[in-house]
Amino acid sequence: MANIFDLFDKIKKENTENKVQPITHIVAGLGNPGEQYLTTRHNAGFMALDYISSKLGVKLDRLKFKSLTCDVNINGKRVLLMKPQTFMNASGEAVREAADFYKIAPENITVICDDVNFGCGVMRIRRKGSDGGQKGVRDIIYQLSSDNFPRIKLGVGEKPNREYPMADWVLGKLGQEDREKMFGTFEGVYESVLLILDGKIDDAMCKYSK
Numbered sequence: 001m002a003n004i005f006d007l008f009d010k011i012k013k014e015n016t017e018n019k020v021q022p023i024t025h026i027v028a029g030l031g032n033p034g035e036q037y038l039t040t041r042h043n044a045g046f047m048a049l050d051y052i053s054s055k056l057g058v059k060l061d062r063l064k065f066k067s068l069t070c071d072v073n074i075n076g077k078r079v080l081l082m083k084p085q086t087f088m089n090a091s092g093e094a095v096r097e098a099a100d101f102y103k104i105a106p107e108n109i110t111v112i113c114d115d116v117n118f119g120c121g122v123m124r125i126r127r128k129g130s131d132g133g134q135k136g137v138r139d140i141i142y143q144l145s146s147d148n149f150p151r152i153k154l155g156v157g158e159k160p161n162r163e164y165p166m167a168d169w170v171l172g173k174l175g176q177e178d179r180e181k182m183f184g185t186f187e188g189v190y191e192s193v194l195l196i197l198d199g200k201i202d203d204a205m206c207k208y209s210k
Contacts, residue, residue: 023071023102025079027052027193028095030113030136032171033085041156042170044114044182045136046083048154051186052193053081065098077197084136091136092143099144106149110196112189113137116170118155121181123188125196125205126151150196152189154182 029049030042037043053060053070060068060083067082080102084094099109113134118124128148131138141147157178159169174182188208195204 021073021078023078023080024104024108025077025197026082026095026098026102026104026109027079027197028067028082028084028091028109028111028140030088030091030111030134031083032087033083037171039173039179040171041114041116041174042088044154044156045112047182048112048152048186048189049081049083051183052190055190065101066094067098069098074197075194079197088136090139092139092141095140096143106144106146109140109144109149110193111137111140111149111151112193113151113153114156114170115153116156116158116166118153118157119181120155120157120174120178121184122155123185123192123208124153124155125192125201125209126153127201127205150201152192154185154189156182 027049029045031037031046032040032042049060056072056074058070058072060070060081062069065082066086067084070081072079072081080098082094082098084091086094095109113136115124115132115134117132127150130147131141137151140149156174159166192204192208195201
């Protein structure tokens with residue numbers, strides 16, 4: 001029978017090892033801070049990350065790296081969830097600060113954002129690539145000097161016509177029907193994040209990109 005003090009030492013060692021495990025991944029949802037932007041098209045990433053944090057039973061309530069953050073263990077990996085508070089067009093500042101601090105490579109940073117090229121309820125996953133006109137992603141590419149990071153893009157619908165100002169469109173609030181369509185994708189976003197963290201991005205793209 002093991003000595004009780006040996007058991008205590010083993011438990012203490014396991015707890016210590018868990019605490020010192022480094023953060024190796026970032027999941028960033030993009031949006032704009034402030035109640036007035038809460039349900040706007042540009043805040044699809046914020047809304048999705050709130051859903052993910054709720055599924056994990058955690059809260060994004062620690063202000064760090066110009067973001068609301070939470071440090072969580074997901075499938076054995078220590079992950080930083082973050083909602084940059086820099087406003088959309090400067091999202092890269094926050095992501096770069098966190099990546100530099102934890103020495104995280106771009107391929108271990110997953111970005112969740114809106115996309116005006118797809119309708120609500122449509123989800124696209126990409127391993128890397130251009131910003132596609134999304135200015136938050138553009139700034140992340142600029143700040144990281146790399147486009148080699150996965151992104152989960154959530155459709156928010158195209159502008160009603162070419163003359164409609166893009167800023168007004170993305171900062172406009174989603175109607176109830178469009179909100180319901182978008183919320184219907186969030187479980188897929190959550191499952192996709194789990195797959196991407198496990199290095200199974202191809203599986204995520206095949207299963208959840210519509």
